[in-house]
Amino acid sequence: MRQNRALWLLDRLERTPRADSVIETLRAGVRALPLGRGRDALHGRWLGHPVHPLLVQVPIGSWLSAAALDLRPGRSREARLLVGLGLAAAAPAALAGAVDWAELHRQQMRVGLVHAMSNAAAVGLYAASLACRVRGRETAGRAYGFLGLTAVGLGGALGGHMAYRQASGANHAEEVPHVVSPGWHRVGGVEEFPAGTPVRRSVDDVPVLVVRESGGTIHALAERCSHLAGPLSEGTVADGCVRCPWHGSVFRLSDGWNVRGPATAPQPAFDTRIVDGHVEVRLRREDAGRPDADGRETAGAGAGAAQVRS
Known part of the structure; x- marks a missing residue:
């Protein structure tokens, strides 16, 4: 043809x-x-x-x-x-x-x-x-x-x-909720995430950005920028936000909200917790904030803070 x-x-x-x-x-x-x-x-x-x-x-x-x-x-x-x-x-x-x-x-x-x-x-x-x-x-x-x-x-x-x-203007992070499986995913030991440094990990082949703040709070977002899939792990972290290195979009680490364009869509956010010294992440969904199967409440929407379990 x-x-x-x-x-x-x-x-x-x-x-x-x-x-x-x-x-x-x-x-x-x-x-x-x-x-x-x-x-x-x-x-x-x-x-x-x-x-x-x-x-x-x-x-x-x-x-x-x-x-x-x-x-x-x-x-x-x-x-x-x-x-x-x-x-x-x-x-x-x-x-x-x-x-x-x-x-x-x-x-x-x-x-x-x-x-x-x-x-x-x-x-x-x-x-x-x-x-x-x-x-x-x-x-x-x-x-x-x-x-x-x-x-x-x-x-x-x-x-x-x-x-x-060419997908200009499309949300390049839209597929994340559809391809990340439910439940918690281990992404590394706490020591692998230096404070204030963006680190790239992968969950179900989906790149995830993990940032540990100086106070110990851990945040996780989809790593590819919703604007044009820029690598947020290569961006800069400041004032509780991450800035995309390609076009300057700024996202709030706590919930992925796009506080500055050109991105028009937020980043999918993950709940986080620490289990036996390891960081685990779970895609934040509508049921965020409800108790776990063991009765413990995880970090809910808008929190993004890791919870220590032993």
Whole structure:
């Protein structure tokens, strides 16, 4: 069976480094924007997933509706209003997309650059469409509008490729609760976890980050960052949090909560305990905090502290 031509072109685009210098310049510019806490808002940390796909619904829906009205006579005023609405809504959608794009892998950024160029072309065509409509050149306005809609469709296809084939914006820790078996798992002796040092262990082939604080409290989280699977065990630990070394997402050690983006999803957290000098971890589930089979209560949600048993 022959390979899909479009997928072949996209795979080739992912591997082509020709635009990498441009990408690096644009990336530095986006990262340098003085957005403050607004950066996390644009990432969608408050929403629990990227906000860019939500914002693009307004311009796409407006322009698609305008195209439908352009096929009917006597609806030029309404179509003009929808074209203008789409242009106004494109700016925040583009800003959110740029902020996300600047924190992706290089292969994703290569596709994302063409995605942005296609959408920029769509904005230019719709701006020309609106200008023609305002001047009474309805035929030209409709023509520019349909060209703009074509560019939007191409941009949407590239965005879908990034989301579903390249997994940009997806939660890269979502599978952890589905593959870690229930119950306690021994991950090493207490002496193997120096205070304040992130240590990587494995449970059912799932990487787990274990951190022992100076006071003796032990925390455990899924080790692969929910943003793009960065190795948290290579990150830095400070103020009860761990910072991903790849894109700077910060997670609270006690419960895995993402206190700073670009990660929009928290890290799966594990309960911990010490048995005969060994650290054991258990994936934190809804029944956390209930007594063990032997009647002892384990560390519950939001605690993450190891309990000593003998």
